[in-house]
Amino acid sequence: MTDFVVAQFVGLSAALLGIGLFGILTRRNFILLLIAIEIAINAAVLNFVYFAGFATGPGGVSGQAAAVVIVGLAATEVAVGLAIVLALNRQRGSINVAEATTLRQ
């Protein structure tokens, strides 16, 4: 296979990552942030699945396995995130991350 194909696919996942990062940088709403993070993580998942296609290496964790694990992990993360959102919401009645700036300088 040629680098060209690699470039295409990596370009795709990179775009996915970019979207995620963009979301993380621009969104102030915690929920939206969580979504953005999900997107970013899934870029990695996509890569694993894709590269697993022609992994010539001596094995170890196979790409698919890694992908599945990461998906699970992402779920856990979001769960934790939601917990924090709830607490935050209860605390200050807002989930705008830009408002929580008592710790600074």
Place this chain on the structure above:
Amino acid sequence: MDPVSWTWFLPEAFLLGAALLVFLLDVLGVEKLEAFGAVAVGATALSLLAVVADLGFTPLSFLSTLPPSVVDSGGGATSLYAFSSLGLVFQGVFLSSALLVSLASLSRPSHEKGAAVFYGLLLMATLGMMLVAVSADLIFLLLAIEVTGIATYLMVGYTRKDARGLEAAMKFYIIGALSTALSFFGASLLFGAFGSTNLLVLSQGLGGISNHSLALVGYAFLIVGLGFKVTLVPFHAWAVDVYDGAPTDVSAFLAGGTKKMGVFAFFLVFIGPLSILTVRAVNCTGTVCIAPYDFRPTVELTLGLLAIVTMTLGNVLALLQKEMKRMLAYSSISQAGYMMIGIAIGTAPALAGATLQILAHVFMKAGAFLVVAGVSALGVGPLIAQYRGLGQRRPYLGVAFALMLLSLAGIPLTVGFVSKFILFSAAVQASTVAGQSFFFWLAVAGLLNSALSVFYYARVLKVMYMESPDASVPLDGPAGDPTGGLGYGRSAAILLAVVAIVALGVYPQPVFSAIQAAATHFVASGA
């Protein structure tokens, strides 16, 4: 290597069991903090002893859980975990920081809400770090890191009442998740480049590489993702707020424990012969040959520069810091810079120096945070200025704190001095090799930084000793309490830290030679 035996993982098992026990007790309605604490202390102490035994400390050999043949035999190209003696050393580091924190936390108000959660999470986080120390596969490594990560997110905000803690947790979580995404992305690219995520494969390029710029990008992502844990500048911003906002004992754990986990992750990924030249030559059949590529110089340069930036900025930012906890946070950022020097150089001596520095940092930085926690429990702080006269009113506590600060500043007869001395000696020694003069300037930068850092540590000493205490500050704690309001657990933890600082500062030989041996193995076997 021998067939896998479940006993190898006894230390980890202790922790897991203890964590579950704690949660169980909680469910059973036990409310006494001391109970949970006892469990945690016991488990950490026990597994610490086991790890020490595994390191070949004969007096404790009856506790050892690993057959010597397993240690440093190096993981295969397919194995998920491998026991390196350096890894065991790091397990020791993690466990001792956990031990200090859980010991100190015994002195928190009994019946405090969420004590079970705190101890349970502490144990879980420690478990994650233990796994990092034995992992031999990138995915396994990142997962272990995540275990710790998730546990610590929650630890920071576990009280759910205090706004600062929650805010800190939020920030910690967001940046942490971001870095997770980045490191997994990097891992995926490496998987693409090498066709495997096994660290041995990665570090030695077994099985060839399809595209080295892919691998380069992957490594770049990993540097960022792991740099977050190690609080390299510019991935450090979260740390200050989190250390500041988190319950101080948790800050102690973060500074003393999880950061070190990040450093070891760096060891695993970036140390060892990061060059695939030779390999490339044999695998050049069939597929297109790509020009051989040596990652090492690039990584060295990048990590070196990051180290310099981190040290300098950490110190500069700490210079005028008014709050004690934030000052300590910045100082621990700059300390991360020193550790990175070792990684950038990557010779066995440098590695040993960095490891000693890490061990030292557990006692001095975690110790300092524990003192701060105790003092603020008396109602002092958060400003440095409020520590006025501490040294005069509480001579023993003052001496302990002063020792920790002096050790951080690298003043002789403290472990902080020895570790820096050895680390920089290693740098100079490495620089004598032709073409590596860059390392000499790393050493110079490090030493100048330690000189700069003296400024703000000395400022604290000045406040503690040279300014008269104001009566309003309740420094003396409740009357009749021999520990002056610190509580026995905390006093014990502080005493432990001080003893370690002085003992290792005066006679580091036994510990250091062990570390040196481990480091030598590590570099030789390449993880």
Place this chain on the structure above:
Amino acid sequence: MVPVLSLLLLTLLAGTVVTFLAGRRARWVALATSVGFLFETLWLLDSYTSWPGRSGALGVPQYSDGESYAWISVPWLHINYTVGIDGISLILILLTAFLQLATVVYCWTESRRPSAWFGLVLLTCLGSFGVFIALDVLLFFLFWEATLIPMFFMIGFWGGPRRRYAALKFFVYTHVASIVMLVALLAVVFYAHAASFDFSDIYIATHSSGFPIVTQAMLFLALFFGFGVKFPIVPFHTWLPDAHVEAPTGGSVLLAGLLLKLGGYGLIRWAVEVLPQGLAHTSWIVYGVAFASIIWGTVLSLSQRDLKRMIAYSSINHMGIVLLAIAVYSSLGLLAAVLLMFAHGVVSGLLFMASGSVHHTFGTRDIVTLRGITPRTPVLATMIMVGSLASLGLPALISFPAEFTALLATWDRLGYWVLLPLVILVVTAGFYLWMMQRVLFGPPQNIPEKAHDVDVYETAGMAILVALIILYGVLPGFLVNVIVNSPVYGFP
């Protein structure tokens, strides 16, 4: 044989610890310690009859009473606890012992946290003693830094109005310098591929061929800076006046008497002996700095109104002469340098004690406003006079033989350049005489009613130093015969 040096070290160590814990009885412990230490030192002096000489083709200097135990030892790093003495260090140890005793006696009535105070005094002396006996880089640096902390606290807690600023300034300046020194020493060890951190191994490594001259010169300059700041050399001297002015009297005495000497000793032992080629190729820089310090120190002393500040600047000038004597790099010069360090230690100690007494007797140290104190405080006036006359190099007082040899060595190497220090001698006399004319003589002025002569402890403390000044001034042979039992020989 008996590990004498470790015994002395232990004496000081035990004394220090006990003093810190002794509370109200601290001063007695301190006194006992310093007396004991003095006797041990005299015993050492008595038993030190000859220098072991040099060994091997490279002429590695040997040291007497040597001890060496492995400390940190891994394949690439060998650090030992190695100690030993020669005439040079012995004389400076003697100085330490005397100054320690004098300071303890002088400060006898210290009432603010006496245990801490006397403990710090002993700790400072402990540190400098260690520096003088250490023959291993790490050990040397350890003691070197160990003198910093107590002085930092002495200035910062017992000092004058701007004490905190002065303490910080002192600490950071000297610490930065010692960091540079450490880098340079490490570089020497590793670039010369020394077998261990021991002095002798380093000596062998640097003297065996194949250690490039350029490297030697660079490293020497680094070391020169590192040690020089302690001297202090112009233009890195500005910490000294502030430190002295703010420091308590005892602190000033130890600072001028011992800590400055550490710089000179370090330069001789760890820079000149180790990297003679380095000095040879950079000597013009060192000469320049030395002359600059001599002139600058003197000119500034002229313009000071504060007695203490004046003395502080004059010690810059005297240490400049020490530096000059070292730079001429001859056995005579080296001898002169050590002699001069001893002399300056005693004399400046006396002068700082006297100015301290002036301050708390008359409430001011201002040369211009304070006048004619002699009738009220004859003893104090006599002390000041002896100190000043000694400091301006009057024969039969301790400085004369030292300055004479220093100038002779300078003449021998630099010819008529010696006129510069000679002229400076006149100016030095100038400001001391001016000070005496103002402060001691003339009609009494601004003398508070309650002002009375110095008490017996202060007198005793100063008397010890006066005795030394006269004794060694009349019979300098006592010192010289010891100093020459050292690697002084073998210098060109």
Place this chain on the structure above:
Amino acid sequence: MGAFDSLFQWAFLVPLFPLLGLVIVGFFGDRMKKAEFGGWVAVAFSGMAMVLGVLIAVGEALTPGRYTDVSYAWLTLPGTQSVFSNGFSLVMGTLVDPISALMLIVVNVVGFLVMLYSIEYMHHDKGLPRYYAELSLFLVAMNGLILSDNLLEFFLFWELVGVCSYFLIGFYYEKPSAASAAKEAFLVTRVGDVLFLLGIFIYFATYATSGGGAGWAASGFKFTTGSTPFLGSLVGSASSPTLTIAGLMMLAGAAGKSAQFPLDVWLPDAMEGPTTVSALIHAATMVAAGVYLLAVVSLFLGFTADDRLAIVAVGGFTTIWAASMAVVNTDIKRVVAYSTISQLGYMVLAVGAGFAMVGLYHLFTHAFFKALLFLAAGAVIHAVGTQDLLKMGGLGKSMRITSIAFLIGALSLSGFPGFAGFWSKDDVLASVYSQVGAHPLYWPFLLCALATVFLTAYYIFRAWFLAFSGDHPRDPTLPHGHDAPWAMRLPLLVLSVLAAVAGLFAFLPSFSSLLPGANVPPVYGSTDLVLTAVSAGLGLGGIGVAYVMWGNGRVFQLPSGSPLQGARTVLLRRYYMKDAYDWIGLHGVYRLARAADFVDQFVIDGSIRGIERAFSSLSNGMRRLQTGVVSDYAAYVVTGLVGVLLFFLFVAPWIFRTMGGG
């Protein structure tokens, strides 16, 4: 011969006696009930010193040309590359030789007399013990100086006598003028001293390396090798430019100590000290040390021709320079002080002409009549309580003895034929005259010296007439003076006798062996009688003029508006030399120092504090980045990511390309 060996061996006792006196007076003087008692102790010890000193001198006189050297190692120093490669030693010792014997007489006799005199003169002073302690210390140092057997020891005691004079000038330290005069004296002589030191270095280096000198170096630079003067082994090296410089340095030292031009400003001010001190230190002994130094050097180390010319020039010019200032002065002590400077000029002149012994001969006589003059003046001041000649007058009646003593001194000073001064001054002039062939420049200085003879006679008799002639004091408020008690009288008498006859000692064959080549005038050829006549005539002329202008209570008023008024003020202002020195000291050095102080505080220290400030401002700037908004933190992370990527892919490769490897 042998009879005196043991005596010479014990020469070190001479300085030792006063040392004992010093210790006793110094430590117990204040505790004694009667302050005088301490004084008596000191007097007794100085008396012993005198006896022993005179004995030694006699012994030396009876064994002509004998050099007895006793010395002990003081310092053994390692050598250097170029000099004394195998080390050298410095010694302390005593050398008894003709000239030191001569000085022993001068110092101890005058010293004893002055101490005796002081008992009465100082007995009101509360500082009596201090006075005697310092005076004894001076005797110690002075005897040590004249007995010292090597150049370094010489310098050591040289400095000590200097500090003694510092103490004694500042004896009345509560008088600002006294304190300042003491400082001035120390400083000005210090200038000479450091140059002297440089001269010593040059001798050390030169002689130690020269063939003849190696042994000398090893033996500690003593004046003698064995029992012969060291000079013998130096022939050949005695005329190198280096040696010339060394000689000039010696001259500088001597000029400082002996108040020769241009280092003469301090001596007149030194009169702030007690008159007795002026008599002993600033007339008879210490100031003569400079001449003694020149004599020693010229006898043992040798001067080059250029040196000699320079010395002649300094001495010759100083004679008239000082005398001219004495002409107009109206302070009795200062007049005598100026005359001291001028007379020292004569001695220097003689040494420069190559006749060291003649110089010492004049030193010998001068010591007596000058001490006499001072003590007499002291008696006057003691009696009338002022030093202003214009207030005095007619004291001859009430203070007969004093006035006669002063008169004898004056006659001797002005070289009245037959008196001590006559012989020695005559020899000086003759010696210079005998050398005029050596260099044309000798002439003008000989003329200076001759002119000075006239001036000397004039000013000293002006003083005598002003003080003693006439029938009553010009200032009626002046207390009615009367002659001093015997303790003061006795010294006056003794000194009067000596001032009259001391010159004749030179004719005693035994004594003359102390002054080889200076025994009987005329010694320098036939022309000498003419010279003698001329000088004697000039002296008498001076006395005559003085009588016309000031005799019998006359007071000569220089008509205002006369062109001489200007000259008069210049002379009274001492040629503005002192003002010049003060100006340099204050406006030159001190201003410079202030400027330097400014630079030190604001430029040097300031720049370093600037670095500090830079760091803190950087710190502040950085802290602003810590906004607390988590999104910004995320932004930093991403920026860092981009940075690392760029570095990995582009920057690092570029660096390696340009630098070639890590």
